[in-house]
Amino acid sequence: MNTRKVPLRKCLGCNEMKEKKELVRVVRSKEGEISLDLTGKKSGRGAYICKSKACFEKARKAKRFERAFSCMISPEIFDRIAEEIDNE
Numbered sequence: 001m002n003t004r005k006v007p008l009r010k011c012l013g014c015n016e017m018k019e020k021k022e023l024v025r026v027v028r029s030k031e032g033e034i035s036l037d038l039t040g041k042k043s044g045r046g047a048y049i050c051k052s053k054a055c056f057e058k059a060r061k062a063k064r065f066e067r068a069f070s071c072m073i074s075p076e077i078f079d080r081i082a083e084e085i086d087n088e
Contacts, residue, residue, distance in 0.1 A: 006019045006020065006021070007019070008020065009023055009048040010048065011023060011048055011049055011050045011055055012047055012048065012049050012059035012064040012065065012068060013050055013052070013054065013055025013056060013058040013059040013064075014050060014055050014058070016050075018050070020040070020048070022050070022051075023048040023049060023050060023051070024036060024037075024038065024048070024049050024050075024051055024088065025037040025038075025040050025042075025046045025047070025048055026046065026047050026049060026081060027044040027045065027046045027047075028069040028071070029042070029044040030043070030044060032071065034065075034069065034073055034077050034081075035081075036081055036084045036085070045068070047064075047065060047068040047069065049085075051085060051088055052085075053085065053086065056081070056082055057082075060078055060082075
């Protein structure tokens with residue numbers, strides 16, 4: 001019998017614990033580049049967000065991405081990530 005647990009992660013927007021596969025990972029690479037990680041396998045510091053625009057905007061407004069990555073994030077990067085989430 002396989003009793004493998006599904007990993008849980010907390011959404012930066014709604015602060016709810018959800019299964020990892022339900023969320024989208026945003027990652028900051030060692031070079032400082034912030035991008036959407038649709039595979040969940042990119043190396044770097046990761047933060048998770050629901051696939052909803054509302055959660056993304058809530059996390060952005062509360063500066064939760066900046067806190068998670070310990071750096072400032074330009075509006076252009078936020079716009080690009082929001083567009084990618086919309087296309088997801």
